[in-house]
Amino acid sequence: MYCPRCGTQNDDNNFRCTSCKQILHDAPQPARPVQVDNSIATLIPYRNGAALSAYYLGVFSFIPFLGIFLGLAGFVLGMKGRSYVIAHPEAKGTVHAWIGILVGGFFGFGYLILTIIMVVALLQKG
Numbered sequence: 001m002y003c004p005r006c007g008t009q010n011d012d013n014n015f016r017c018t019s020c021k022q023i024l025h026d027a028p029q030p031a032r033p034v035q036v037d038n039s040i041a042t043l044i045p046y047r048n049g050a051a052l053s054a055y056y057l058g059v060f061s062f063i064p065f066l067g068i069f070l071g072l073a074g075f076v077l078g079m080k081g082r083s084y085v086i087a088h089p090e091a092k093g094t095v096h097a098w099i100g101i102l103v104g105g106f107f108g109f110g111y112l113i114l115t116i117i118m119v120v121a122l123l124q125k126g
């Protein structure tokens with residue numbers, strides 16, 4: 001926590017400020033529910049639906065063939081989630097959006113390219 005008198009950052013367990021010896025625990029604490037809410041939002045960005053969906057689509061995009069659709073959807077939603085966090089930083093979800101973009105993009109485009117190569121190879125055979 002920050003010392004209310006001099007602003008020095010102190011360990012939460014410190015009884016007195018390390019800099020000015022101000023007693024810290026009489027100072028008003030910041031509202032606890034907001035902090036808890038923010039850590040949940042970091043873990044599960046429920047206020048950023050696009051980023052959260054992108055994360056799950058990205059995670060399941062390893063499934064062959066189905067992964068083309070899941071991955072590309074994850075990629076697009078990840079981009080949406082990214083711009084949503086930039087506009088609303090309190091919504092969180094940057095990591096989830098990036099997982100959607102990177103993992104979804106990797107498998108989505110990877111399987112798409114593989115499928116195209118396979119189709120081309122099959123057509124050339126015939």
Ligand SMILES: [Zn+2]
Pocket residue numbers: 003004005006007008017018019020021022
């Ligand atoms: Zn102080």
